[in-house]
Amino acid sequence: MIQITGPGTLWLTALLFFIAIFGRYVLFSLGFWWLFKVSMKEQFAHRAVQTRPRKPGQDRREIGWSLLTSLIFTAIAIGVILAYQAGYTKIYTDLSAYPLPWYPASIVLVMFIHETYYYWLHRWMHKPGVYRWVHKTHHDSITTSPWTSFSFHPIESTLQAIVIPILTFVLPLHISAVGLLLLIMTVSSAINHLNTEIYPRDFNRHWLGRWLIGATHHSLHHAQFRFNYGLYFTFWDKWMNTESPDFHKLFAQKTGDKKEKRANS
Structure with a gap:
């Protein structure tokens, strides 16, 4: 863990974290855009979720909001480092400090808590009195792209x-587990906003795939607003009956599942 010993190292650490956070966003956004919009354009053209053109200047606006989001994420990261140095957090660096099975279990537990928190936060952000001030910025991107993944109003960025x-x-977390969780969050967000379905045919019925959110699932949230509130997983949407009734049919259309298309027609 980086040690902050004075104003100089504080600002240097903040700069390094900002470069890492914003750079990670740019790297994954460019990578997914290149893979699925350029190098695999012909193979995946039929999997585009929305046909509505993106608004003029939408990429620029999304990158601008994402820059601000990255600054907020950086400030919070610096706060965690200072709290760690003061002995307030339960972050640990020695893998032997806790039984090894706790390492994967802690990641699963945090993802479940994060999913639960985000689902109910997301539903709250769609309340009319809240939506306009907190969540509308993100929904200005009706047709999404990887650039949309960090495009939030500062209030939403902070809440997220x-x-x-x-x-x-609260929980003992190895420093690498924290890093892995943040990486999963970035990759998942880019995939969900890709606007191109990268999962294979029938994956929405697979024992694992049925619980994972992808571009088709999340695009319906941006298009319909009142369904599909999840972050990583679909279980809260299934449990609360907020999964879009159009999901399986649209997934079939985007992945060429003719059998499922006939069943839903």
Whole structure:
């Protein structure tokens, strides 16, 4: 863990974290855009979820909001580092400090808590009195792209960012587990906003795939607003009956599943 010993190292650490956070966003966004919009354009053209053109200047606006989001994420990260140095968090660096099975279990537990927090936060953000001030910025991107993945109003960015840092005060988490969780969050968000379905045919019925959110699932949230509130997983949407009734049919259309298309027609 980086040690902050004075104003100089504080600003240097903040700069390094900002470069890592915003750079990670740019790297994954460009990577997914290149893979599924350029190098695999012909193979995946039929999997595009929305046909509505993106608004003029939408990429630029999304990158601008994402820049601000990255600054907020950086500030929170610095706060966690300072709290760790003061002995307030339960982050640990020695793998032998806890039984090895706790390492994967802690990741699963944090993802479940994060999913639960986000689902109910997301539903709250869609309340009329809240939506306009908190969530509308993200929904300006009706047709999404990987650039949309960090495009949030500062209030939403803060609300989204606080859950994992708070958990570091409650749960013992290895420093690499925290990093892995943040990486999963970035990759998942890019995939969900890709606007191109990368999962294979029938994956929505697979024992694992039926619980994972992808581009088709999340695109319906941006298009319909009142369904598909999940972050990583579909279980809260299934449990609360908020999964779009159009999901399986649309997934079949985007992945060429003729059998399922006939069943849903």
